[in-house]
Amino acid sequence: MTRAIVETLRTLHGGAKTQDHGGVLVLANAWDALSARLVEEEGAAAIATGSAAVAWARGYRDGEDLPLEELVGAARSIARVAKPAVTVDFERGYAAEPALVASNVARLVDVGVAGINLEDEAKSADLLGEKIAAVRRRFGADIFINARTCVVLHGKVDQTQGVEEVLARARVFAEAGADGLFVPGLVDRAAIQAVARGTSLPLNVMLFPGLPTLTELASLGVRRLSIGPWLAELAYASARRAARALLRDGSYDAIFGGSPLAYPEVNALFPAAPTPTEQS
Structure with a gap:
């Protein structure tokens, strides 16, 4: 993995109309080498994994039940065969201590991973901010960090009334060095637009019933769409x-x-x- 690949991944979040989706980076999440190659063949500009499907394919429940060694192995097998940048859903980084999270990320970088998702805690954004800062200190620009907040997905805040909470967390993540903001659970148009306008980070949403079309998402300011486990569930x-x-x-x-x-x-x-x- 080279810095050029990471920079290409960053560019794909910039709204450039290179994918016929109005500037939205569409990620058809893969879970193994074959699914990664299939979505690559269909035109994927980047390959993203989803934690749930990767865990299920290896006999574990979602939620960091999958041993780190097996996750690294899955990432290695995907990066070995895929030409586009590979970004891995790394959940909470497999550690609470920020320095350990950075060490764990190093294992992914070593097998060719260009980007990661890191997830926050329900009660506070501060710990994720510290983790992001630790990863950024260690790798500089050589990793794309997508900061995920689950306050909407897990019902901590209502999506139409919790925009300020999401944006407050986004500020913590941005100051720590995040490259993107992932808010699964957002489907309301007004809430999506308010978050996109209120943060300096490219906004990533996740596919759920009721989500606006790709054309609408682009007009609302979304820069990345993840589909999560839907492809695996269909298969x-x-x-x-x-x-x-x-x-x-x-x-x-x-x-x-x-x-x-x-x-x-x-x-x-x-x-x-x-x-x-x-x-x-």
Whole structure:
């Protein structure tokens, strides 16, 4: 991972109309190397992971139940095959102590990660501010830090009445060195616009029912859209339907009628391993 890749990621948050979405960076969150390659092939300008789907794919619940070593391994496998910048949902950084969070982030940077999400605590933004500052001191401009506040998502504040709380937290994050502001749970147009106008940080929202269209989001000032676990949930729902039809009804219809990706197409998404001659 180079600084140029990180700077490209920053540029993608600047509203440049390079993706036919009015300047909104659209992230179809991946959870493994194959899903990352699929969204890359469909034109993703950057690859983002979502903590829930990454954890589920490895047999854990969301919420830092996934061991750090396994998360780093997942990030490594994605960064190895994906050309765009990779940004990882790092939840609370796998530590309470800011210096330890910075050390944990170093493990992601070492495997090629260009950006991270870091999440706040319900009662205060201060600890996340300290974590952001520690990461920024260690890496300078060589990491994109997307500061996530869950005060709306977790119901601490009503989205239409809690704009000031969100903006107060955003100021803490910006002063600490954050590059972006992630506010999952915002779907109200007026609230989205008020937050976008009230912060110097590029605003990231998350896909939920009722979210305005991409064109509307762009006009409201949004610069990044994450879809969270929706792609993974769709993939798993399709797999469950096919398994149910096969195991309960003895039917292959849900498999062949679902237009599965062909083996050669999937295999070709990955580079061939070097031959012994190429390795020497």
